[in-house]
Amino acid sequence: MLANILKGALIAGGLGLVFGAGLALFSLKFRVEEDPKLEHILALLPGANCGACGFPGCRQLSEAIVNGEAVPTKCTVGGAKIAGEISQIMGIKAQVILPRTARMKCQGDKENAVVRAKYEGIYSCKAASQISGGFKQCIYSCLGLGDCELACPFEAITMVETGLPFINEEKCTSCGLCVSSCPRNVITLIDKEKRTVITCASVQRGPDVRKACKVGCIKCGVCVKNCPKGAIHLDPILGNLAIIDYNLCDNCGTCVEKCPTHTIVQYMEVTESTCVS
Amino acid sequence: MDLLNLFIAALLVNNIVLMRFLALCSYVGMTTDIGAALGMSWAVTFVMVLAGAVTWFLNNLLLIPFGLTYLSTLTFILVIASLVQLVELYLRKSVPSLYRVMGIYLPLITTNCAILGVTFINQREGYTLIKAVVSSAGVALGYVLALFLLANLRERIKNSNVPAPLSGYPIVFIMTALLSIAFMGFSGMAK
Numbered sequence: 001m002l003a004n005i006l007k008g009a010l011i012a013g014g015l016g017l018v019f020g021a022g023l024a025l026f027s028l029k030f031r032v033e034e035d036p037k038l039e040h041i042l043a044l045l046p047g048a049n050c051g052a053c054g055f056p057g058c059r060q061l062s063e064a065i066v067n068g069e070a071v072p073t074k075c076t077v078g079g080a081k082i083a084g085e086i087s088q089i090m091g092i093k094a095q096v097i098l099p100r101t102a103r104m105k106c107q108g109d110k111e112n113a114v115v116r117a118k119y120e121g122i123y124s125c126k127a128a129s130q131i132s133g134g135f136k137q138c139i140y141s142c143l144g145l146g147d148c149e150l151a152c153p154f155e156a157i158t159m160v161e162t163g164l165p166f167i168n169e170e171k172c173t174s175c176g177l178c179v180s181s182c183p184r185n186v187i188t189l190i191d192k193e194k195r196t197v198i199t200c201a202s203v204q205r206g207p208d209v210r211k212a213c214k215v216g217c218i219k220c221g222v223c224v225k226n227c228p229k230g231a232i233h234l235d236p237i238l239g240n241l242a243i244i245d246y247n248l249c250d251n252c253g254t255c256v257e258k259c260p261t262h263t264i265v266q267y268m269e270v271t272e273s274t275c276v277s
Numbered sequence: 278m279d280l281l282n283l284f285i286a287a288l289l290v291n292n293i294v295l296m297r298f299l300a301l302c303s304y305v306g307m308t309t310d311i312g313a314a315l316g317m318s319w320a321v322t323f324v325m326v327l328a329g330a331v332t333w334f335l336n337n338l339l340l341i342p343f344g345l346t347y348l349s350t351l352t353f354i355l356v357i358a359s360l361v362q363l364v365e366l367y368l369r370k371s372v373p374s375l376y377r378v379m380g381i382y383l384p385l386i387t388t389n390c391a392i393l394g395v396t397f398i399n400q401r402e403g404y405t406l407i408k409a410v411v412s413s414a415g416v417a418l419g420y421v422l423a424l425f426l427l428a429n430l431r432e433r434i435k436n437s438n439v440p441a442p443l444s445g446y447p448i449v450f451i452m453t454a455l456l457s458i459a460f461m462g463f464s465g466m467a468k
Contacts, residue, residue, distance in 0.1 A: 011345055015335075015352055019359040026363055030370040122436045 035066050040089050046077050050153045052175030065090065073097050077154075077173040099192045100174035102156070102167050105201040106186040107263070108141035109162035112214040129183040137212035140202040142186045151181035169267075194246045195267045196256060198223075198232075203239030217242055217263045223255040280411050285467040287415025293391050294423035295453070295460040300391035304424060305449055307382075314428035315421075320382040322417035324364065325392050328357050329413025332396040333406050346400070353396045358387045391420055426456060 041062040049057035053074045055064060064070035065086060072086035080097050087093060114137035119128050125147040133139035144163035151157075156171035157178060165178075169192065179187045186201050198217060202209050206218035219240040223232045231248035232255060234240040242263075256266045291297055294304050300321075307317040332353050340346050365383045368376040386392065395416050399409040430452050439448050 007343060008345055008348055011339065011343060012348055012351055012355075015339075015355055019355060023359055023362055023366075027366055030366045032370055123438075124436070127436075 037089055038062055038066050041065055041086055044078070044082050044085050044089075045075055046082075046173075048077060048153055050077060050175050050177065052076055052173075052177055076100070077175050079173070100189045101169045101172040101192050102174065102176075102178050102187050103190045103197050103267075104142065104164065104167065104186060105188055105197070105199055106140070106142040106184075107164070107199045107215040107265075108136060108138060108213050109144070109164045111162065113138060113141050114212050126183045134184075138202055138204070138209070138216065140184060140186070140200075140204070141213065142182075142184060147181045147183070148178035148187060151177045153177065191246060193251075194244075194249055195251050196244060196249055196253065196264060197267065198242050198244055198264050200241065200263045203241055205239070215261055215263055218261055220260060222258050222260060223264060226254050226258045228252060228254060280408065282467045283408060284411050284415040287412045288419045288422070289460065289463040290465075290467050291416075292419040292423060292460050292463075293394065293416045294420060295457040297394065299394045300389055300420060301453075303385065303389060303391075304427065304453070305446065307385075308424055308428040308431055308449075311425070311428045311432060314424040317382045317385070318417075318421040318424045321386055321389060321391065321420055322414075324357070324361055324383075324386050324389075325395055325417040325420075326410060326413050327360055327364070328353075328392050329395055329399055329409050330406065331356055331360060333399060333404070333409045336400050349397070349400060350393075353393060357392055357396070361387045391416070423456070427452065430456075 042059055045058040045062060047058050051057070053061045053070070053076070055061040055070075058075075061070060061074060065072060065074070072090060072092070073080075073083040075082060075086075076097075079099055083097060115135060116137045117135040119131070119135040121127055121131070123145055125134075125143040125145045128134050128143050128145055134141070134143050136143065142164055144159065144165070146159045146165065148165050149157045149159050153175070154171050154173055156168045156173070157165045158168070160166045165187075167178075167187075174189050176189055179185075179189060184201070190197065199215070200209075200213075200217035202213070202216050204212070206220065209216035209218050219234060219242070221234055221240075221242075223242050224234060229248045229250060229252070231245045231250075232242055233245070235243045251266065253266050255264045287293075293299050294301065303317060303321075308314045335352060335356055336346075336349065340349060340352065361383055365376075368383075395413050398416075399412060402408075402412075404412060427449070431449065434448060434452070443451070
């Protein structure tokens, strides 16, 4: 009886000892030498593994930074603060990056945009936009089925009743996943301090835009004439769509008042957390 | 022919997930997309075949001669856990590319019941070493097949209109049940 108990205990304990010792020896022999900087940088990164930097996760980005393959500013989610700290660890000088946010280039909600068909299919903008350019008259408009809401890992985008996404500027980390998720390209990243946005992406002629949407850019050029800084021009490549040069724009708001179709909007300062227009 | 019979039996007739109902946790948890499902199932295959061979030696050289088969649960878990750790260390140092693919799944496998189940089946049936390895490989590929099938189904159901009370796990369970019924058709094909 006692011999049996002893035998069992010896074999089980012996096996444990052998495997434990074996693993310990093995881990000594196969230890991977890691740069201590890697752990520091990994701890600084947000850890969301969102993939906006182009790497699969935060760990891969920190490996690339340590190897000098990526710049510390690569993580847009972490922003300037983290970029500075990582640069300090790496002993290099960080560039200054201004915080950016996602902005809508379309105001074609249920009220403004003309709908030309009823869509009953897979509930996704990508699917809807493939069927003869989508169910709205304007083929450049937001379809409002919420692909960007699904893509946003930070819950900064919510679809509101009007049928457009609302971007919460405080939560937005400018990772750019919504930009690439949008089949219509109506989301863009703009510096947070630049608050004047032309909310139309249509390159169609003025009369066609008028038929499709109440708030589309009709290429009239009033904003160009009235801008005191000369920051707006009609881009011939984009079918004369008005474009703001943000190097010159100083948020004066003249164009917002003059635009006959109210296509240009000025976002309020974020302190009051206000809604679009 | 005998080995082929054994292999088919392990792969389809007694499919570890759909007929024996083992490893359901990783089956449901890791099949949200095809990439993760395949990564997990290859890692399981790798460990399962290795564990099948190693536990055969342990069973026949140590446990049976000393009359200690009642210790098999304890010692098999010990072997599988150490094996997984060993493989992880080795891969990390020697094959980093493979480590990146399998690495995150390996720790999950240490407590995977399919692997322990296979070692017990091998022990109970009294297989020879070759038979044990073939049977483990069959079971492992059966696991790959089951995960791959469900992952594909789940990718497709993402874009369908599932009734609200059934969305999420309930529909996955229903799909699993239907798959399981389909696999019952294999019974009698091999023994």
